[in-house]
Structure formats: structure tokens, C-alpha cells
Amino acid sequence: MIRRLVGLWLLAAIPEQLAAQRWILLDAGAGSSSHQLGPSGSVLSLSPRLLWLGRHGYLDAGAVYTRGTALGWNAALSATAAVQFPLSSRLTLDLGGEWDWTGHRHSKRTNELSLRPVLRFDRGDLRLSAGLALGRAALATVAEASEPLPATDSTGSSPRPVDPRYSESRSFSRGMVEGTLQLGSFGLQGSITHTQFSQRALRAGAIWSPGAPGVDTLFKHYVNGYDDLRFGAGWSNPVFSVAGALEQRLGRREFRMRGWHLESSARISGDLVLFAATGKTLSRLTVDLPARSYTTAGLRWTIGARRPAVTPAPPPAGTETRVERAGTMVRLALHAPAAAQVEVMGDFTEWEPVPLMQQAGGWWVLTRVLPPGIYHLNVRYDGGPWQAPADLPTQADEFGGTVGVLLVN
Amino acid sequence: MRFGLAAAFLLWAGLAEAQDPRLTERLGPGVLQAVQLQIDSANHDQLPAGPLIRKALEGQSKRADSARIVGAVRALRLALAGARLALGGGSEEEVIAGANAIRAGVPALALQRLRRARAASLSTPIDVMTDLVARGVEPSDASSAVERLVRIGRNDRELIRLREQIDQDIRSGLDPRAALERRLAGVPAAGPPIPP
Numbered sequence: 001m002i003r004r005l006v007g008l009w010l011l012a013a014i015p016e017q018l019a020a021q022r023w024i025l026l027d028a029g030a031g032s033s034s035h036q037l038g039p040s041g042s043v044l045s046l047s048p049r050l051l052w053l054g055r056h057g058y059l060d061a062g063a064v065y066t067r068g069t070a071l072g073w074n075a076a077l078s079a080t081a082a083v084q085f086p087l088s089s090r091l092t093l094d095l096g097g098e099w100d101w102t103g104h105r106h107s108k109r110t111n112e113l114s115l116r117p118v119l120r121f122d123r124g125d126l127r128l129s130a131g132l133a134l135g136r137a138a139l140a141t142v143a144e145a146s147e148p149l150p151a152t153d154s155t156g157s158s159p160r161p162v163d164p165r166y167s168e169s170r171s172f173s174r175g176m177v178e179g180t181l182q183l184g185s186f187g188l189q190g191s192i193t194h195t196q197f198s199q200r201a202l203r204a205g206a207i208w209s210p211g212a213p214g215v216d217t218l219f220k221h222y223v224n225g226y227d228d229l230r231f232g233a234g235w236s237n238p239v240f241s242v243a244g245a246l247e248q249r250l251g252r253r254e255f256r257m258r259g260w261h262l263e264s265s266a267r268i269s270g271d272l273v274l275f276a277a278t279g280k281t282l283s284r285l286t287v288d289l290p291a292r293s294y295t296t297a298g299l300r301w302t303i304g305a306r307r308p309a310v311t312p313a314p315p316p317a318g319t320e321t322r323v324e325r326a327g328t329m330v331r332l333a334l335h336a337p338a339a340a341q342v343e344v345m346g347d348f349t350e351w352e353p354v355p356l357m358q359q360a361g362g363w364w365v366l367t368r369v370l371p372p373g374i375y376h377l378n379v380r381y382d383g384g385p386w387q388a389p390a391d392l393p394t395q396a397d398e399f400g401g402t403v404g405v406l407l408v409n
Numbered sequence: 410m411r412f413g414l415a416a417a418f419l420l421w422a423g424l425a426e427a428q429d430p431r432l433t434e435r436l437g438p439g440v441l442q443a444v445q446l447q448i449d450s451a452n453h454d455q456l457p458a459g460p461l462i463r464k465a466l467e468g469q470s471k472r473a474d475s476a477r478i479v480g481a482v483r484a485l486r487l488a489l490a491g492a493r494l495a496l497g498g499g500s501e502e503e504v505i506a507g508a509n510a511i512r513a514g515v516p517a518l519a520l521q522r523l524r525r526a527r528a529a530s531l532s533t534p535i536d537v538m539t540d541l542v543a544r545g546v547e548p549s550d551a552s553s554a555v556e557r558l559v560r561i562g563r564n565d566r567e568l569i570r571l572r573e574q575i576d577q578d579i580r581s582g583l584d585p586r587a588a589l590e591r592r593l594a595g596v597p598a599a600g601p602p603i604p605p
Binding site for chain 1 (some may be wrong): 430436437438439463464465467469470471473477478480481484496502505506509512513532536537539540542543544545565567569572591
């Protein structure tokens with residue numbers, strides 16, 4: 001839950017320039033898993049997620065489905081949505097809701113629906129949020145298919161059926177406060193979560209980001225009587241990423257344990273990332289999950305991640321374009337005496353940047369064989385933004401910029 | 410399970426083989442699949458696929474998001490279909506020129522009237538129309554002017570010459586509409602009647 005709360009907070013902290021975006025992520029993985037209390041086995045997992053960020057709200061919906069040879073299946077569905085009301089330049093109120101469903105082949109099912117008002121303060125270097133979750137949770141336990149119902153009680157004297165299935169429903173409330181203070185490349189994070197059932201969680205940490213591509217983190221995590229210390233570090237560039245973490249649980253002897261995590265990824269195309277991970281998780285005592293070793297590999301497919309679009313820019317002063325034709329040869333000449341490099345891309349270059357040849361007098365020239373027709377093109381000077389060449393008629397493209405229109409006859 | 414994976418791989422391999430290598434090299438799998446659907450539709454309708462491929466590559470080079478790329482390709486496919494319908498078929502060059510004109514704002518009905526006015530290739534008249542619109546001439550003015558010239562039998566060379574004169578006028582500071590009117594001043598208004 002803490003992770004989800006932090007995730008929600010991070011979601012709302014995404015800068016304004018990313019507003020009105022959507023992503024569809026699909027993780028598919030395969031690997032092996034084992035834990036202290038049960039058999040090892042291979043695991044297949046599928047995790048789609050839809051994330052939509054609008055100017056006045058957001059929706060985050062996802063599912064995780066895991067199927068293992070030893071444990072059957074388990075699944076989780078969740079959706080969070082909110083409308084955001086700006087109360088002032090730094091204060092925002094989120095009014096929304098959250099729905100969670102979890103299920104396991106051999107165990108209990110939970111279903112939670114809650115309203116979530118959250119108040120956020122953002123001063124740039126200091127961000128605080130405080131919120132409530134008020135809802136209702138339903139819990140149901142299902143009988144294992146392989147477990148026959150006993151025909152008699154323990155004494156054997158009076159036969160009576162015992163049905164391990166039961167269900168209950170109850171209201172719940174949670175409160176949380178989170179904050180981040182950024183001091184240059186050093187940041188402090190903390191959160192406190194409290195539920196009506198006397199469960200408290202405190203999470204505090206430091207983040208040191210000495211600048212891309214390195215990130216180091218240190219977290220202290222306290223939940224009802226034990227401490228988790230986590231140290232993580234990572235490195236990434238636009239193609240590869242590597243990250244690792246060590247976790248140490250402190251407290252009474254029966255609580256102590258160590259966990260670790262190692263993951264790497266490689267982007268194999270614009271939308272597709274190959275990832276692999278291995279490690280050992282700490283047990284989650286609050287939800288009765290034992291420690292688990294895992295190894296997995298898979299693909300992450302992201303649809304619709306927005307990248308910076310071309311912004312139209314006026315041609316630099318002093319530029320001039322001439323188009324000359326000799327037979328089937330077309331000579332495109334741009335006058336840009338101040339430029340150190342001039343490139344063109346268009347229909348006739350398969351929209352790949354092609355450098356122009358520098359000539360005397362500040363002219364840059366490209367000669368191509370072009371059949372008669374209309375061609376669209378952009379130029380850029382010294383690696384700047386793509387723009388329509390000076391003197392050519394222009395037309396809006398479909399990508400937020402303009403193109404030059406070249407008529408070859 | 411194994412059979413399913415093998416079948417999926419073969420299907421994927423078959424699809425990959427049918428895809429244009431320019432697209433497979435430069436587009437991510439998500440947008441590639443969506444663009445390929447548009448191209449498949451164009452192939453099915455016997456529309457030229459080259460402009461669709463180039464439009465997708467343009468979007469990729471400009472780092473546009475997937476939705477914009479697919480939207481642009483789809484809009485161009487519809488423009489190609491509209492141009493072919495308006496021109497009553499026509500050559501590939503004519504259909505591409507017609508799609509460019511429609512994308513520039515020229516109404517499809519203007520292409521239909523142009524086809525009625527001339528049976529020979531319309532690539533150059535349509536390109537001149539698109540060029541005039543890109544220079545700032547209103548699409549309705551550009552289309553009626555070109556139609557008028559075609560109806561009185563002006564050839565492609567004369568249309569190109571007219572376009573160059575208008576270009577010179579605009580460069581010398583004349584308003585695009587005024588430049589068009591100036592160059593059409595001596596052109597007879599009435600042409601032969603358009604056949605139904």
C-alpha cells in the first residue's frame with residue numbers, strides 16, 4: 001500500500017508539461033520463483049497498465065496476473081482516478097477513488113473500494129501531500145479444490161460439515177502524509193501511513209542524484225516493530241539500464257533477514273524494452289507473504305509514450321533558399337553563412353537527415369534526381385530545430401510543426 | 410503451448426516479411442503494427458502505399474508520438490481514397506497529387522471538376538493548385554483559377570509559368586490573392602461547357 005501511495009504521489013507530481021498524456025504498458029515475463037513455505041516452480045506473468053494524465057485529472061489502471069506451476073494463479077486489479085482542483089498556485093485538491101481486487105487460486109479474495117481526497121502543496125523544492133482513504137473492503141476465502149470437507153469434527157462423535165469458506169465486509173479508513181524536500185542533487189523523502197486497525201508504516205529516505213545517469217537511494221522503512229533498510233543504486237542511458245538494491249531487516253531475531261534485487265534492461269526499439277531481474281524479497285508480514293527468491297525475464301511494451309515534438313521556429317536571419325532544375329537534377333541551395341552545419345530531410349530522403357555540402361559564399365547545396373511532383377521538406381541549422389526552409393511556401397504538418405513545399409516540374 | 414508459440418512466431422515472421430524494411434528499422438513495434446494496418450488497407454484498396462510509408466517516417470524523424478503518427482498516416486490514406494474517388498480513378502501520380510491538394514485544403518469537388526475539364530494527366534495542374542495554396546492563396550481561389558485555365562486549354566508549361574509569375578509577385582510584396590488576380594486579368598473567363 002505504501003508503494004501505491006508513493007506511486008500516486010509521484011503520479012501527481014509529474015510536471016505540467018507532461019499533461020494530457022497517456023501510456024499503455026504491457027510487461028510480459030517468465031521465470032522461476034521459490035519461497036520458504038512452498039515448492040519452487042516456473043512462473044509466467046502478464047502486467048498491462050494504462051496511464052492517462054489530463055490537465056485536470058488522471059487515471060491509472062493496471063492488472064498483474066501470475067501463473068506458476070506450483071502455486072496456481074494469482075491476480076491483482078487496481079484503478080485509481082481523480083479530478084484535480086487547483087486551490088491556488090501551489091495548492092491542489094484531488095478528489096478521486098481507488099478500486100483494488102486481489103485473488104489467489106488457493107486463498108483469499110479481497111475487494112476494496114475507497115474515496116480518496118488528497119491535498120497537495122508544491123513549492124518546487126518542497127512538496128507535501130496529505131490524504132485520506134475512506135472505503136469498504138470485502139474479504140472472502142475460498143476452499144482449496146483438492147481439500148475435501150471433513151465429514152466429522154475432531155471427536156468423531158457427531159458428524160457435522162465444516163466449510164472453510166467464509167466472507168466478510170467492513171469499512172476502513174487510512175490516513176497518510178508524505179513529503180519531499182529537494183536540496184540541489186540531494187533529496188529527502190518521507191511518508192507516514194496509519195490505518196484504523198493500528199497498523200502504522202513509516203518510510204523515510206534520502207535520494208542523491210548527482211546528475212544523469214546515476215541515482216543512489218537509501219531508505220529506512222518501519223512497520224509495526226521492525227526496520228527495513230534499503231540501499232539502491234542504478235545507472236542508465238537511453239538504451240541500457242542497470243539497477244541493484246540491498247535490503248536488511250532489523251529487529252527481533254525472528255524478523256531479521258536480508259534481501260537483494262538486481263535488474264537490467266535494454267531498449268530494443270522505440271517502444272520495446274527487454275528486461276531481466278533476479279533477487280530475493282523480504283517477507284511481508286502484514287499480509288502473510290513469506291520471503292521469496294525469483295528470477296524473471298520479459299518484455300515491456302509501451303504504447304503512446306510522448307516524445308518531444310518538433311516546434312516550429314522562424315528561419316535564422318540571413319537564410320535564403322534557391323531551387324534550380326537542370327533536366328532531372330534538382331539543386332537545392334540554402335544561404336546560411338553563419339551556420340557550421342546544414343541538414344535537410346524530406347520526402348526525397350525518406351525523412352532521414354542528409355547534410356548539405358558547403359560551398360563558397362555561405363551557400364549549402366544538395367543535388368538530387370527528382371521526378372516532377374510536390375515534395376515536403378524541413379531543414380535545420382547547426383543541429384537546431386527542424387523548420388521550413390526560407391522562401392519556400394509552407395504548410396502545417398501533422399506533428400505540430402511546418403514543412404516547406406517544393407514543386408518540381 | 411509449444412505449437413501455439415511456434416504458430417505465433419510463424420505468423421509474426423510472415424507479417425515481418427511483408428513489412429517495408431524502412432518501417433521495421435525505424436518504427437517501434439506498437440506503431441509499426443498500427444501503420445501496417447493502414448498500409449494493408451491501402452493495398453487492399455489499391456492505393457499507393459509509398460506516401461503512407463514516408464508519412465510514418467516523417468513522424469518518426471520528428472519524434473512524434475505513436476498516436477500522431479498513426480493519425481497522420483490514416484488521414485493521408487483517407488485523402489488518397491478521396492482523391493481517387495474525385496478523379497474517377499487516375500494514375501498513381503494524379504492520386505498522390507490529389508491527396509496532397511486535399512491535405513492542403515483543396516475541396517475534393519474541385520478535383521472532380523478538374524477531371525471533367527481535362528481527360529489528360531492532371532498531376533501538374535493539381536500540384537500547381539497545392540503550391541498556390543501553400544503560398545497563401547485561398548484554396549477556393551486557387552482551385553477555380555486552375556480550373557479556369559485548364560478549361561480554356563492552357564497546358565502544363567503555361568500553368569507552371571503562371572505559378573512562377575505569381576511567386577515573383579508575392580516575393581515583390583503583392584498579396585497572394587492580388588497576385589493571382591493580376592495574372593488572371595487577361596485570361597478569358599468563359600470556357601467550354603463542362604460535360605455532365
